[in-house]
Amino acid sequence: MTGDVDLDRLADYVGGALDGTPDEAAVARLVATDPTWSSAHAALVAADARVRADLRLLAAEAEPMPDDVLARVSAALEAEAGPGIPAPAGGHPGLSVLPGGRATRVPDGRRRRAVIGVAAAAVVGLGAISVAAQLHTSGGRGGAAVSSAGRAPAQPQSGATDLYASPDIRTSGTDYSPGELSALPTAPFSAQARQPQQQAGPDVMKDASSSPTSAATGAPDELRPLTEPAARAACLGAIMARYGGTPTMLDYARFQGRPALIVLLDGAGGVTGRKRAVAVGPHCGAGGAVTDERYSTQVG
């Protein structure tokens, strides 16, 4: 007499999960007496050995934590520890997990100089985005100067109605939690839901010498520096350099009680449609890196 073999049950037997149970003897009897079970048992034992050998090859591959992940974890833990961390001599923060306690922040003097350089680089990038958006717009949307949110853009003269080139900027006053960031609405804000803020056209992002946008009036005081176009461009450039994608929304708000600029990216990691929310503190962009990241998560 023969019968179909339940491979999970047979795998349990081969893997020792049935040891000491009544089913162990039952399966052993089937393997000993039923040709189908006997054949399946022999095949599985041989295959199991091959799989273990394959797994050993994978196990032998070193997987050191990449530097960018290490820096990100370090920044998140520093942010969690909050301000007032006693900094050892040399300006190192008190909670860096980088080898040797290396700082993820840079001294203020260096930061100020770095902002200018990064801002220039970011301006180039954002300018390219603007051009791409213009090409996209001229390619088939006709003359309708209405964004996908159904609103007239603040600066239609740019011709850039693409949402990527014109991230929504708001000062919602929201105090975000990690869960709220991961569930951030990814559709453009509706006209009703938007706060009475402006939309930053590409020109605002490009012109590092222009005055702070009206976001400065509603942003938490600690975030005022990031309403300066150059500083904001440096911050966004650093975020885009780390995570890829393009910013579609900026919210000068709070994260877990502390002032934070929330940036929603589209196309993060070079994956079309992948959304990522990043919460950064007022030092974002310093040194050309996301040096003040509070939290980051995929959205949706």
Added chain:
Amino acid sequence: MVGAETGARDPRDDAALMRAHSAGDRQAFAELVRRHRDRLWAVALRTTGDREEAADALQDALLSAYRTADRFRGDSAVTTWLHRIVVNACLDRLRRRQARPTVPLPEVDRTVAPSTDRETALVVHAALDQLPPDQRAALVLVDLQGYPVADAARVLGVAEGTIKSRCARGRARLAVLLGHLREPDSAASRNPIADGDVPSRSGNASAAGTHWGKEGGK
């Protein structure tokens, strides 16, 4: 339990660092992360199968560990506790991902034998991604990270027999995915190399007359 990684500059052991952290030593937790970062990363990366998911899960897990360290009672090793938090963060993300519609993963090509160990490792990595999360997590801990079954059971909060079952069933599924075993209940038409002489890395051992159980794991 697997011990601390190299390069520890702080002479205190893990338990002492945990006590110091709870007492307000802000360097203590960072030292713990420094010691175990590569192992924790490897577990996160191999469990999620996605670099970004792994980074997110690890960040969430370490922040959670940082906040809840005072609940650590010392009835398991600190590394077990850290791994438990990391693996659970990974599984949470995998389950959320499963709840979303996804593009089906490409099948492993069983007809072309990988020529190098590196290629084999990549193929195994891809196959691992296709296992149910619970089986994958068990295999990552036991077969990839080298944890004893008892430690893996503590990390995942299940019985040792459950870990054995998840590993055994996971390996059986991998055997099929990697071409070492014929698909249960499959006809030759579903697996063209089953009865043919197309080069295979495995010989595709037969398990004719077999089928999977009703549940994917214990």
